Amino acid sequence: MSHANATLTPRTRLRLAQLVVDHGWTYAAAAKMFMVSARTAKKWADRYRAEGPAGMLDRSSRPHSSPTRTRAGLVRRIVRLRWRHRLGPVQIAGRLGMAASTVHAVLTRCQINRLSRIDRVTGEPLRRYEHPHPGSLIHVDVTEFANIPDGGGWRYLGRQQGRRNQEATARRTGQRGRDYRPVIGTAFVHTVIDDHSRTAYAEICTDEKAATAIAVLRRAVVWFAQRGVTVERVLSDNGSAYRSYAWRDACAELAITHRRTRPYRPQTNGKIERFHRTLGDGWAYARPYESTRQRDNALPAWLHFYNHHRAHSAIGGRPPITRLTNLPGHHN
Incomplete structure (x- = not known):
């Protein structure tokens, strides 16, 4: 294919060469007609004489040898x-x-x-993949965020004020650990993301046990079904909840094929790992929260923004929800 600024296309070169070779035009006359130099007209005429129409095609500009090229x-x-x-x-x-x-x-x-x-762990080029339609594969995982003491945490208030708020919260709740240290607790966010559309579903839970993970999966399947998506496969890491018989039986009951990543290879589940980073930047650490409840209440609105309004670079700068309108058979 000719480059954007090429004066002559292969077809035009052939016309020029035929005028010179077959019809006896001079190089100057043919060059004037096609607004090129006489030298260019001679070049294409000579190629036409030697190779015929095949000589009019583009050729690589790469030299036959590069003696100074890096060894x-x-x-x-x-x-x-x-x-x-x-x-x-x-x-x-x-x-x-x-x-x-x-x-x-x-x-x-x-x-x-x-x-x-380049993969951060292996140093090898990244191998990206994407399943063909929504529901073909969903990724599941759990990420943890520390609860926020009354008045706010140390990230925005500093460590000294953060410790004071932890002490005040512990006096109110009575939650103490070893050495009488205040225990604030942990929020376990169970996340589900569709591989094709990047549409996300998340719930905040108090643990990451198998029963909790199964309940989240069931609700996520219903949530996706309400949006016209049938879940076919699920990909998880090798956490104890996902290796349990209860999880296996739940997937069988839901007619979902379960797959696990290779041990010590979180890159295989990279889409949801990247979503966790976005979740932290956009929701968990986006602004100073005065309590865990305030942060929890902000999650549904942020998920709506992520799914319906946030431009996703991996799908052409469109929100994930836009990919749920092109399901197989949707327009039949």
Whole structure:
């Protein structure tokens, strides 16, 4: 395919060459008609004589040889430093004694010039996947957030005031741990996210036991069904709740195929891990809350914003809910 600024397309080159070769036009006359130089007209006419219409097609501008190109062994060393140590062009150039611009050119050619394309744990290029339609796969997991003492926590008030608020809360509730330290407690947020649409469902619970996880799954299946989505598969990590017989039986009852990630490979469940980070930034730590109840009450509104209004970069800058309108058979 010709580039955007090409004066002659393959078809126009053929017309020009045929005027010169088959109809006896001069190079200057043919060049004037197509508004190119006589040298260009001669080039295409010569190719037409030698190769016929096939010679009018685009060719690669890559040279036959590149004697100054970076050696293959040096390229492997650059890639190894990038993958294993996540170094930038300047740091790699300093280690190898070469120009940073050369290192950057090698990283770009190998498509690892952006660290976001490299797995943080393994150092290998990311392998992204997406299931074909909503409900084909949902991800489930649990994330934890510390409860907030009366008056607010240390993140916004500082550690000294945060400790005072913890003490005041413990005097009110009577919850004490070892060494008489105040116990504020933990909120277990059970999250469910659809792989195709990124539509999310979440509940705040007091534990992460199997019975709680199963109850959340049942309610999530109903929630998705109300939006026209039938859940077919579920992917979880290897937590005790998801390895239990009760979870296995519940999935069988709901006609859902259960899959687990490989041990010590949270990247496999990366969509929900990334959602947890968004959940923390957008809801849990978004503003100073004066109590756990206030934070809990803010979750439904934030989930509505996430699903219906927040632009998601992985699905073309659209809200997740927009992908639930293109279900198989929806417009039949």
